[in-house]
Amino acid sequence: MEDRNKKDRIGLVLYVFYLAMLVMAVCVAGKIVYFQLIWHPEPKIAGPLTPSVVKRTIEPVRGNILDCNGRLLAMSYPVYDIRMDCTVRKNEFALIKDPEKSRMKESEWLRKSELMAEGLSHLVPGTDAAKLSRQIAAGRKDGRKYLQIAKGVDRKTMLAIKELPLFNEGANRGGIIVEPRNIRKYPYGRIARRTIGFVRDNKGLPEEEIKGNPGLEGRYDALLHGTDGREYLRVSDRGRVRNYDSAYVRAIDGNDLRTTINIDFQSAADKALRAQIDSEKTLNAACLVLMEVKTGAIRAMVNLSRDPSRGGSFEEISNHAIGRRYEPGSIFKTVTLLSVLSDGYIKSLDETIPTNHGVVKDTKMRQDVHILDWEREHKTHEISIRDGFKISSNYVFGTLAVQNYAKRPKQYVEKVYSYGLGDNFDFDLEGLLTPSIPNPANKEVWSNTTLGTMGFGYATEETPLHMLTFYNAIAGKGRMVKPYLVESIEKNGNVVDRRGTSVLNASICTRAVADTMTRALLSVTEEGTAKVLRKARCKIAGKTGTSFGIVAGGGYSDVSGRKKYQGTFVGYFPAEDPQYSVICAVFSDPSYTNYRFQGGGIPAATVKELADYVYANDPRFRKEADKK
Amino acid sequence: MEEKRKWKVSDISEILRNGFNAIIHGNLLLRLNVGKYFMHIAYTFLLFWILIFESLMAENALGKVERGKEKLHEMEIVLADKTFEAAMSSRRSAVIDKLHELGSRLEEPQAPATVIKKNGR
Numbered sequence: 001m002e003d004r005n006k007k008d009r010i011g012l013v014l015y016v017f018y019l020a021m022l023v024m025a026v027c028v029a030g031k032i033v034y035f036q037l038i039w040h041p042e043p044k045i046a047g048p049l050t051p052s053v054v055k056r057t058i059e060p061v062r063g064n065i066l067d068c069n070g071r072l073l074a075m076s077y078p079v080y081d082i083r084m085d086c087t088v089r090k091n092e093f094a095l096i097k098d099p100e101k102s103r104m105k106e107s108e109w110l111r112k113s114e115l116m117a118e119g120l121s122h123l124v125p126g127t128d129a130a131k132l133s134r135q136i137a138a139g140r141k142d143g144r145k146y147l148q149i150a151k152g153v154d155r156k157t158m159l160a161i162k163e164l165p166l167f168n169e170g171a172n173r174g175g176i177i178v179e180p181r182n183i184r185k186y187p188y189g190r191i192a193r194r195t196i197g198f199v200r201d202n203k204g205l206p207e208e209e210i211k212g213n214p215g216l217e218g219r220y221d222a223l224l225h226g227t228d229g230r231e232y233l234r235v236s237d238r239g240r241v242r243n244y245d246s247a248y249v250r251a252i253d254g255n256d257l258r259t260t261i262n263i264d265f266q267s268a269a270d271k272a273l274r275a276q277i278d279s280e281k282t283l284n285a286a287c288l289v290l291m292e293v294k295t296g297a298i299r300a301m302v303n304l305s306r307d308p309s310r311g312g313s314f315e316e317i318s319n320h321a322i323g324r325r326y327e328p329g330s331i332f333k334t335v336t337l338l339s340v341l342s343d344g345y346i347k348s349l350d351e352t353i354p355t356n357h358g359v360v361k362d363t364k365m366r367q368d369v370h371i372l373d374w375e376r377e378h379k380t381h382e383i384s385i386r387d388g389f390k391i392s393s394n395y396v397f398g399t400l401a402v403q404n405y406a407k408r409p410k411q412y413v414e415k416v417y418s419y420g421l422g423d424n425f426d427f428d429l430e431g432l433l434t435p436s437i438p439n440p441a442n443k444e445v446w447s448n449t450t451l452g453t454m455g456f457g458y459a460t461e462e463t464p465l466h467m468l469t470f471y472n473a474i475a476g477k478g479r480m481v482k483p484y485l486v487e488s489i490e491k492n493g494n495v496v497d498r499r500g501t502s503v504l505n506a507s508i509c510t511r512a513v514a515d516t517m518t519r520a521l522l523s524v525t526e527e528g529t530a531k532v533l534r535k536a537r538c539k540i541a542g543k544t545g546t547s548f549g550i551v552a553g554g555g556y557s558d559v560s561g562r563k564k565y566q567g568t569f570v571g572y573f574p575a576e577d578p579q580y581s582v583i584c585a586v587f588s589d590p591s592y593t594n595y596r597f598q599g600g601g602i603p604a605a606t607v608k609e610l611a612d613y614v615y616a617n618d619p620r621f622r623k624e625a626d627k628k
Numbered sequence: 629m630e631e632k633r634k635w636k637v638s639d640i641s642e643i644l645r646n647g648f649n650a651i652i653h654g655n656l657l658l659r660l661n662v663g664k665y666f667m668h669i670a671y672t673f674l675l676f677w678i679l680i681f682e683s684l685m686a687e688n689a690l691g692k693v694e695r696g697k698e699k700l701h702e703m704e705i706v707l708a709d710k711t712f713e714a715a716m717s718s719r720r721s722a723v724i725d726k727l728h729e730l731g732s733r734l735e736e737p738q739a740p741a742t743v744i745k746k747n748g749r
Contacts, residue, residue: 018654061704074713078705155709180705187715238691264720537739613736621740 030511053234053243060226062182063254064215065196067263068297068487074196074217077185080158080178082150086139088175110137112166112174119164123157124150129592134325147204149176152183167267172616184217185193192266192317194303195259195429195485215319216257216485219430223489226254256490262296265290265614269300272609274314274583276602277304282591286605287320288584289468290614293572295501296472296481298609321468322432325461329547330392330529330599332457335470336401337389337520339415341513345404349386349520353399356381358423360398362406365452368395389520390528392544394456401455409440409451416454419470420480420504421462428485436461457545464568468583471503471542471570473560475578477514521573529600536608538615541578542571544599551590565597569604573611579621 041049069566089109096102119130127150139147150161158178167176182198197215217224229251234243242248245571273288283306290300301321304314305594316323340346358371370393374383388396405412416422416437424434437460438445453459465483482502489497509517521541525533529544548556556561565588572581584603588594596602606611615621650656662669716722727734 015654019652022651022654071718072711075708075709075712075715077712155705185712187712188719236687236691237686239685239694241690241694244690267720616737616739619741623740623742624745625742626745 009085010565023486052541053232053246054240056231058231058249058251059182060228060251061253062184062199062226063224063256065224066256066258067261067266068259068299069262070258071263072187073259073261073263074184074186075171076182078180079152079154079183080150080180081148082153082158082161083179084136084139084147084149085145085171085175085177086147087134087143087145088171089139090172092524109166110140112136115165116167116174120150120161123160123164124153143281146177174562187264188267190316191263191270192261192301195261195316196300197429215429216259219428220257220486220489224254224257227252244593253491257497258487258490259485260292260295260299260487261301261485263301264617265610266300266302268613268617269302269610272606272613273302273304275609276606277314277586278411280586280588280594280596280602282589282594283597283602284589284604285318285320285324285587286314287324287464288586288610289321289464289582290354290610291468291472291483291581293472293475293578293581294481296469297487298483298485299614301485305536319429319431320587321464322427322429323463324585324587325433325436325463326566326587327458327460327511327547327550328462328568329457329545329566330394331467331471331543331544331545331568332460332462333389333392333397333455334474334517334521334543335416335419335421336397337385338419338474338509338513338517339412340400340404341516342415343404343411345400346385349389349516349523350384352382352384353388353396353403354381355383355395356399358395360395360452363398363402363449363452365398368393368398371395371418374389386520386523389543390523392524392529397456398452399455402452405451409446412451412454413437413440416460418505419473419508420515421460421466421470425464425482425504427483432465433463435463435466443564457547464570464583464585467570468581469504469566470508471572471583472515472581473508475541475572475581477511478507478509479503480508518575518578525571525575525604529598530571530604532604533571533608533611534602536573536615536623537612538573539575540571540573540607540611541575542569542582542604542607544569544604546598549587558590560590562592564588564590565594567598567601567603569599569607571607573615574621579618580611582610584610 009493024302053411062076064072064076068071075473087207090106093102093109096105113136114129114133116408117127117129120132121127121129132149135147138144143465149156154162162176162178168174171177186193186196193215195215197217199214199220199221200203200219214221229249231248232243232246233240269288269290273286277283277286284585285305286302287304288296288300288302291298301319303316303319303321305317306312307315307317307321315469338534355371357375357376358368359365360368370391371383374387374391374393375381383393383396385396385400387393401412413422421435424432438450438454440446440450450459469480472483480503482504484499484502486499488495518541521543522539524543525540530540533540533542545568547566547568549559549566550556551562551564568583568585569582570583572578584606586602588597591597594601646659647656650659657663717726724734724736
């Protein structure tokens with residue numbers, strides 16, 4: 001009986017326990033239903049309680065720009081901005097009950113921050129330790145959580161900064177905030193900067209450089225940049241992880257751009273041009289372009305402008321080779337000579353014309369006084385085409401143009417167009433200007449003197465690149481190829497898209513005429529206005545040209561008689577078997593007569609320096625010798 | 629012929645009442661004879677346990693992936709740093725300067741190279 005009572009008591013206890021559990025289960029179930037269906041949390045606490053999913057854009061790696069041999073010209077490079085949360089542990093110290101201990105802890109923290117500032121001043125040039133310490137102390141007082149400590153430091157410096165007192169305690173105790181970002185870096189510094197270009201949001205470049213023509217970086221931005229990816233992250237016990245329930249788009253890295261630039265030639269061209277122009281106070285710009293004859297690949301392109309913001313030194317600011325259109329002067333005489341030879345108006349360079357005291361018949365053109373010197377010096381009233389070309393006579397080429405094309409000026413203009421000197425072509429850089437050629441049908445611009453002055457390079461406007469393309473075609477025996485800068489587009493070393501040579505005109509003249517032109521151009525460098533090139537390591541054929549720019553107020557000279565010189569030399573080498581064509585042009589502020597600004601001065605001397613370098617360094621010019 | 633309905637609506641209230649009484653008395657599962665489904669229930673528990681365990685494992689792996697990504701990113705940064713240094717050092721002018729520092733008198737070539745042919749080849 002007693003046993004039974006005992007069992008009942010145990011049963012009762014269990015039953016009560018069971019009922020209690022049952023009630024609790026009902027309550028929990030009811031609460032779950034309530035939370036799920038009825039209860040709406042306050043927005044303030046809903047945010048922290050809800051696991052957030054954040055969208056992150058995955059940045060692709062921007063492609064590199066390489067020279068023709070695969071050397072890096074532009075690459076993405078990580079730098080770091082260091083900031084500081086000045087308020088770390090402030091509350092923790094304030095909560096210490098012992099005021100003495102609290103003060104001690106606070107002053108210890110500030111002491112460490114002073115040591116950090118001192119260390120930083122040794123690592124980051126331009127950092128004032130005392131000023132930074134004051135800023136940190138003030139920031140701690142004012143509750144600044146994002147004080148800039150250092151900007152754009154490299155990885156080595158960033159790691160050294162992390163080891164400084166206070167910062168070596170980490171983000172939570174030392175307040176260090178490290179923010180990485182990518183900038184574009186150029187291992188060759190400012191060389192070819194205008195050709196390589198810039199990325200508009202490159203915070204690593206000075207502001208003055210991020211304007212104007214964006215070069216290859218800008219033109220091929222979409223290819224270089226790649227495609228952004230995106231992923232969604234959620235917070236887990238293990239930190240932020242990818243949320244696999246959401247969409248994920250992989251970033252596609254940018255392609256590499258292999259250019260035609262040979263950085264050794266580019267450096268040599270830059271050096272050669274600077275050596276010639278640095279000391280000339282009245283020069284304001286210059287350009288130098290080296291192109292391969294057979295392919296049209298541009299191996300060097302230097303564009304220098306005087307930069308007032310850098311103390312007047314020459315920097316790559318504007319692309320003069322493609323973006324400067326000017327009256328080319330005597331280098332255009334080659335166009336006239338090629339036209340009369342191709343049209344059969346003259347058969348030989350030794351043909352002569354009467355000197356006529358330098359006055360072009362049937363025109364109102366100004367007398368060429370240099371012809372009077374010629375008449376006096378040579379005691380003759382005749383001049384050969386070769387001599388006229390050699391001494392760069394305006395009279396001879398004005399006469400050739402007028403004598404042969406006065407009745408059919410359109411024929412001459414069409415010739416100019418057929419040489420690619422009137423049209424634009426698709427170039428790898430934005431900003432190639434279209435030449436300006438007067439139209440004989442337009443009587444407003446076409447006068448009695450237009451044809452004659454066109455004959456020696458006035459009344460037209462050309463860019464240096466157009467003139468180089470024309471001379472390159474003569475070097476290529478009449479085959480005109482398009483200049484280009486991008487050899488191929490590559491991905492992980494594999495060629496995705498090969499660019500290359502494209503022909504603008506298969507034959508602008510016969511081979512025989514091209515050979516005659518080379519002989520004429522050689523006479524200029526051997527006996528004519530570019531005699532400085534006689535000392536070059538290989539034979540250079542080419543033509544000098546000097547024209548005058550329009551000064552402020554109009555006209556070719558100002559009230560003091562000063563002129564804006566535009567001196568050019570354009571040619572190719574070696575003359576016997578041309579491999580490279582080259583143009584160098586310099587542009588001056590209004591200045592008094594200075595031979596060095598003429599085509600035979602600085603431009604010819606620069607071309608000599610560059611040609612000597614290329615001739616000595618390019619493996620294609622190596623010679624073979626038998627072992628004896 | 630219409631089949632005769634075997635249950636009444638009032639049976640539902642009877643079942644609910646019995647069910648409630650069974651819950652109160654704590655013998656609902658015994659009445660339902662759940663014992664014969666014990667293996668199924670245990671198996672279901674096992675499946676749920678595996679599911680939770682796998683989920684935790686996946687979370688762990690994702691955490692590792694993120695840490696790996698950070699390391700990979702760090703390595704990429706080091707690579708970019710070294711690549712830039714290498715590009716700077718391989719500049720022709722840098723090589724010449726270094727050679728001069730080391731006492732070399734090597735200069736830029738003044739003439740094209742001459743290739744010596746071996747045995748007439």
